[in-house]
Amino acid sequence: MEAIDExxxxxxxxxxxxxxxxxxEEILAARGGERREVRIIADLFVGDFKxxxxxxxxxxxxxxxDVCAESKRKMLIFQALFxxxxxxxxxxxxxxxxxxxxxxxxxxxxxxxxxxxxLVGGEMWDKLGGxxxxxxxxxxxxxxxxxxxxxxxx
Numbered sequence: 001m002e003a004i005d006e007x008x009x010x011x012x013x014x015x016x017x018x019x020x021x022x023x024x025e026e027i028l029a030a031r032g033g034e035r036r037e038v039r040i041i042a043d044l045f046v047g048d049f050k051x052x053x054x055x056x057x058x059x060x061x062x063x064x065x066d067v068c069a070e071s072k073r074k075m076l077i078f079q080a081l082f083x084x085x086x087x088x089x090x091x092x093x094x095x096x097x098x099x100x101x102x103x104x105x106x107x108x109x110x111x112x113x114x115x116x117x118x119l120v121g122g123e124m125w126d127k128l129g130g131x132x133x134x135x136x137x138x139x140x141x142x143x144x145x146x147x148x149x150x151x152x153x154x
Contacts, residue, residue, distance in 0.1 A: 001038070002031035004076045011111045012069050016117075018109075020116035023127070027080050038081065040074045042093070052086025053078075054127075061105070063094040068111040075117065090117055092124040 010016040011082050040133045043058040055078040057071040068091070075089035091112055102119045112118050119127055120136035129136075 001036075001077075001152050004073055004080070007076065008069050008111070009074045011072065012065060014110065018111060018117070019111040020113035023113075025081050026031065027076055028083060029079075031080065031083075038073070038077055040077050040081075042078070045118045045129060052088055053082050055087065056091045056092040056119075056124070056128075057090070057091040058124075061095055061097045061103070063091075063105070063107060065107045072111050074115075090119045090124075090127070092127075093118065093120045094124060096121045136141065 003026055007026060011018060042055050044054075044056040046054040046073070055075065057074060059067055059071060063071070071091050075091070078089045079087050081087075091108065093103070093108075098104055099121070103114065103118070108114070108118065125134035125137055126132065
């Protein structure tokens with residue numbers, strides 16, 4: 001846990017840059033010592049997800065620094081707990097408020113490796129349901145809107 005705390009505190013303070021692969025290597029190298037019970041609560045956990053267990057921290061698209069740091073801490077703990085099972089941990093943001101530009105929220109960028117740890121909008125929905133899920137959801141929402149508009153105009 002000390003390695004995880006050092007990583008998260010360094011990111012919060014701007015003393016280091018996010019690098020998912022290096023961070024996972026650091027926490028796995030630091031394993032050992034006294035065992036202790038750890039508990040994390042996922043916003044979404046799929047134990048039999050392919051290729052390995054999936055952990056999502058589903059947050060609003062503009063999280064504050066505390067939310068980003070705590071999400072990172074939980075994601076790194078998950079990575080350590082599921083070592084050897086190809087764990088996948090992501091900060092999941094259900095839409096991109098900067099669209100059509102790339103997602104660039106400063107607090108998220110300070111703490112998270114955007115390429116390897118963050119799913120935004122369609123990436124999140126397609127990760128969960130497979131390719132095309134996001135577009136299918138938009139289609140369903142559009143159909144519901146149309147039906148509701150028809151029913152209220154009668």
